[in-house]
Amino acid sequence: MPELPEVETIRRGLEKTIKTYRITNVKILCEKSFVGPKTLVKNQKIIDVRRKGKALLIDLENGVTMMIHLRMTGQLIFRGNKEIFAGGHPTDSFINELPDKQTRAIFELENGVLYFNDQRKFGFVKILETSEVENDDFIKKLAKEPWDISFEEFKENLMHHKTAPIKATILDQKVIAGIGNIYADEALFYAKIHPKRETGSLTGNEIKELLEGVRTVMQASIDSGGSTMKTYVKADGTKGDYLRLFAKVFRREGEPCERCGGEIIKIRVAGRGTHICPSCQKEEK
DNA sequence: CTAGGATCCTGTCAGC
DNA sequence: TGCTGACAGGATCCTA
Numbered sequence: 001m002p003e004l005p006e007v008e009t010i011r012r013g014l015e016k017t018i019k020t021y022r023i024t025n026v027k028i029l030c031e032k033s034f035v036g037p038k039t040l041v042k043n044q045k046i047i048d049v050r051r052k053g054k055a056l057l058i059d060l061e062n063g064v065t066m067m068i069h070l071r072m073t074g075q076l077i078f079r080g081n082k083e084i085f086a087g088g089h090p091t092d093s094f095i096n097e098l099p100d101k102q103t104r105a106i107f108e109l110e111n112g113v114l115y116f117n118d119q120r121k122f123g124f125v126k127i128l129e130t131s132e133v134e135n136d137d138f139i140k141k142l143a144k145e146p147w148d149i150s151f152e153e154f155k156e157n158l159m160h161h162k163t164a165p166i167k168a169t170i171l172d173q174k175v176i177a178g179i180g181n182i183y184a185d186e187a188l189f190y191a192k193i194h195p196k197r198e199t200g201s202l203t204g205n206e207i208k209e210l211l212e213g214v215r216t217v218m219q220a221s222i223d224s225g226g227s228t229m230k231t232y233v234k235a236d237g238t239k240g241d242y243l244r245l246f247a248k249v250f251r252r253e254g255e256p257c258e259r260c261g262g263e264i265i266k267i268r269v270a271g272r273g274t275h276i277c278p279s280c281q282k283e284e285k
Numbered sequence: 286c287t288a289g290g291a292t293c294c295t296g297t298c299a300g301c
Numbered sequence: 302t303g304c305t306g307a308c309a310g311g312a313t314c315c316t317a
Contacts, residue, residue: 003310054311072313073295104294120294122311138312164288173312178295181310227310243310250310261304271290273308 002070002088002227004054004146004178005218010076010087011051014058017083018118019046023060025108033118036127040064041107045134053177057133065130068138069138071101074123080112086229090242094232141236143176146214162200168270169199172216179214181241182243182250183221185275187213189249194281195269210283220246239247249275 002010002171019119022045044060045083051057056068056076068076075088077098098115105125107114116125126136133139143157145150157175161168167188170179179187188195190213193206202210224245231242243251248258251266253266253275262279 006310069311071290072309073311094314114309118294120309121291161287168288171311183310270288 002074003180003183003218004051005183005221006053006087006226007056007070007178008222009053009228011049011056013085013087013228014049014056014076014078014114017085018111019049019073019243021110023107023109027106027108029099029106030118030121032121032125033116038127038209041066042146044268052139053145053173055138055142058109060244063130065128065133065269067126067128067133067136067139069123069126070118071120071122072204073119075102075115075117077115077117078112079115080109080143082111084228084229086232087227088117089090089119090191090227090232091119094229113225113266127252137152138173141174146179146211146218147176149176151208152213155204158199158202158207159243162198162201165196165269166193166199166202166210167195167272167274170210171270172271176214180217181272181274182247183214183217186217186251189213189275189277189281190217192280193285195274195276196265196283217246249277250273 004104013150023041026042028038028086036276041060044062046058047061048059058066070088072087075093078084093102099106102117102119103115104118105116121243128136135281154176158169167184169175170184185208193210227242234240248266254266255264257264257277257280260279262277264277267274
């Protein structure tokens with residue numbers, strides 16, 4: 001999915017475009033993608049747009065919150081009277097006429113229309129009482145954000161998974177919030193740690209470097225604007241590739257490593273495609 | 286309890 | 302061209 005930096009970019013975009021505006025109507029095109037009664041959001045004003053890990057929280061004035069999780073292929077696309085915005089899984093739906101085949105829900109607002117698109121239907125919109133957000137099964141288990149978690153707490157969480165490969169461990173949202181397949185690979189490259197290393201074999205210094213790596217790569221992505229309209233379509237109309245703005249290994253197999261010149265390869269770890277520089281990231285220490 | 290694989294779903298791409 | 306299998310920016314469920 002959209003990982004923490006993409007969701008944060010979307011949060012900022014929605015805060016600028018739809019916060020303080022009223023939802024005038026909701027259309028559900030795929031029942032599976034919308035959990036709870038839509039009547040609770042109709043005619044409500046948006047009072048805040050928050051984020052916890054990869055989950056977006058849109059608070060309404062009646063004490064109801066819409067939790068949106070984009071999972072692998074979710075997108076939020078806003079077509080406003082004055083402003084437009086799109087973020088999430090980058091596809092042509094950012095620029096296509098909407099709704100399209102992958103539109104699952106439509107929110108009509110006073111100042112435009114917000115489309116929830118999701119090719120694979122793993123994502124969802126879920127209606128909750130704002131006071132119950134913290135008790136949601138996903139939210140309550142979520143670990144702290146990369147910038148809030150201490151080294152000690154990160155290490156303690158890691159050590160509940162001593163024999164698992166380190167990549168699988170940091171993808172677990174109960175260990176640290178917000179990491180997905182891109183930033184797992186990027187952070188491990190930053191810290192020069194092989195993704196298959198047993199979690200329990202990491203030294204204190206490696207754990208320190210890893211946490212620093214997570215923070216650094218995510219911040220760089222947020223600063224570059226994540227996956228949005230701006231990075232998807234360049235000013236001259238040609239297609240951009242936002243990954244190239246910050247990614248050192250992700251989808252760069254066959255290219256030279258920026259640090260040592262070795263060739264980046266793609267392997268499989270924890271059932272996920274994984275990108276490494278085999279000379280910077282040794283499996284045995 | 287953890288670890289690892291299957292699973293949800295649609296679409297694309299490589300290989301025959 | 303048509304088919305087939307692998308794979309995909311996630312998380313949960315099931316089994317060992």
